[in-house]
Amino acid sequence: MVLPYLIYVRTCPSCGDGLCRVRVCTHENKLAGCVVCDECESVWTDPTMSEKFTEGIDSYTASCPDCGRSLWEDTSHWADIQEVCLLGWYDKVKVART
Ligand SMILES: [Zn+2]
Numbered sequence: 001m002v003l004p005y006l007i008y009v010r011t012c013p014s015c016g017d018g019l020c021r022v023r024v025c026t027h028e029n030k031l032a033g034c035v036v037c038d039e040c041e042s043v044w045t046d047p048t049m050s051e052k053f054t055e056g057i058d059s060y061t062a063s064c065p066d067c068g069r070s071l072w073e074d075t076s077h078w079a080d081i082q083e084v085c086l087l088g089w090y091d092k093v094k095v096a097r098t
């Protein structure tokens, strides 16, 4: 799914290169959000980015802090604006048109 806009929190503090973007996992029809760098794939549990998540089921891939599954499976995608609102994170992100 290609969105006409990009939702992000900030430039990645880990790699300095990527954008930390909101990704959602919809495993078991639950909406779980996290923040993922689109470059180095570091994961944070929320937009305050105070807590990194590294304990997924597969340690070599970015994983959902809620269920631990890979964030690149088809149960996950980059959040759209509606989903960011549902997570209550809209005032914590920036939206850029692409
Ligand atoms: Zn990064």
Ligand SMILES: [Zn+2]
Binding pocket: 025, 026, 027, 032, 064, 065, 066, 067, 068, 069
């Ligand atoms: Zn999940």
